Amino acid sequence: PDRIAAALEAGTRVGEVAVDANGEVAAHWGAVFLTDGVVETGGTVTDPRFRRRGLANVLGDRLLERLVAMGVHGRLREPVLTHSATQAIALREGAVLMGINLQAAMPLQQVGITDGVLDERLSISVFYGPLTPLPPAVLHAPSMYAPILNEVLSKSEWGYRVADARPAADTPPHSTVASSYDSVNRVGSVEVTLVGSDLIDVIDEVHAQLRRAGAEVVRVMLPLYQPATASVGAGLGSLGFAYGFLAPRYGKYGNVLFVQWLRNPEVDLSGWVFADPHVEKVATMIVTQVSELNRSAVALRRREARRQQLFAALPAAD
Numbered sequence: 001p002d003r004i005a006a007a008l009e010a011g012t013r014v015g016e017v018a019v020d021a022n023g024e025v026a027a028h029w030g031a032v033f034l035t036d037g038v039v040e041t042g043g044t045v046t047d048p049r050f051r052r053r054g055l056a057n058v059l060g061d062r063l064l065e066r067l068v069a070m071g072v073h074g075r076l077r078e079p080v081l082t083h084s085a086t087q088a089i090a091l092r093e094g095a096v097l098m099g100i101n102l103q104a105a106m107p108l109q110q111v112g113i114t115d116g117v118l119d120e121r122l123s124i125s126v127f128y129g130p131l132t133p134l135p136p137a138v139l140h141a142p143s144m145y146a147p148i149l150n151e152v153l154s155k156s157e158w159g160y161r162v163a164d165a166r167p168a169a170d171t172p173p174h175s176t177v178a179s180s181y182d183s184v185n186r187v188g189s190v191e192v193t194l195v196g197s198d199l200i201d202v203i204d205e206v207h208a209q210l211r212r213a214g215a216e217v218v219r220v221m222l223p224l225y226q227p228a229t230a231s232v233g234a235g236l237g238s239l240g241f242a243y244g245f246l247a248p249r250y251g252k253y254g255n256v257l258f259v260q261w262l263r264n265p266e267v268d269l270s271g272w273v274f275a276d277p278h279v280e281k282v283a284t285m286i287v288t289q290v291s292e293l294n295r296s297a298v299a300l301r302r303r304e305a306r307r308q309q310l311f312a313a314l315p316a317a318d
Helices: 002-010 056-069 085-092 143-153 199-212 230-238 277-313
Strands: 015-017 026-034 038-046 074-077 097-104 122-130 137-140 159-163 176-182 186-196 219-222 244-248 257-261
Touching: 015 038, 015 056, 038 056, 038 143, 056 085, 085 122, 085 176, 097 143, 097 219, 097 257, 097 277, 143 159, 143 230, 143 244, 143 257, 143 277, 176 199, 186 199, 199 219, 199 230, 219 230, 230 257, 230 277, 244 277
Parallel strands: 038 074, 137 159, 186 219
Antiparallel strands: 015 026, 026 038, 074 122, 097 122, 097 244, 176 186, 219 257, 244 257
């Protein structure tokens, strides 16, 4: 509570609440500033005693009015996948599914939704709704992510296009990255601001450090306005990074793609509930890519192990 109060005072968090006649909070919908002009509005909760009264819709409308008045131009939403209500609200209000943030947080209990603590880490969907028109853009994403990215963009009318991956002639030799670690949720983050020829080596090194620190999930933010991202970033699959989600007009970073690595790549979809077939299709594509990358990595390690065995069986040179 003290951190929430400090964030409200600092203006990095805003929220709307519904209260009963006694002043007891019945529902809340909040927003947290992620970067300049972009907020995350997934902090939605309704006391089980007050559900099915449309409180979330009312609070969402009130919050939207405040955000527009504050100059916010876009909002990311993170509806849970254990029920479809908040997904449906996002779709109804014109938001577009950007991807799935897999195993984003430690297991928890959702009162009135899940029976006890979840068996695995919490995965959440990511939606984006522009509050001002998005200018058309060319996205330079590695080709392995293009099929999912194109499926995501098929539901938008933004004029976004995924470019063909081609070598970038002016790629600088060195990348610029920054990393952080959330020890509570065991999530590592890598922020790439400049894509250089050494990108894969740099990410591999940072990735190893985050794994040693105990990270269960590592997310890498890639700038999609740099042509080198498409060609140099093609090696991310070999490191086990699958599609995560697209974040349009993400402050000073522009359009960015978050890719994700999971220590435990076995993701169970059986407990997820989808608002529509498109959400289910995108979720399935992402989980499938995670699984395929893991199988490829295992096969590569085993081939290398067999190769070493063959060399060891050769007669020693005189």
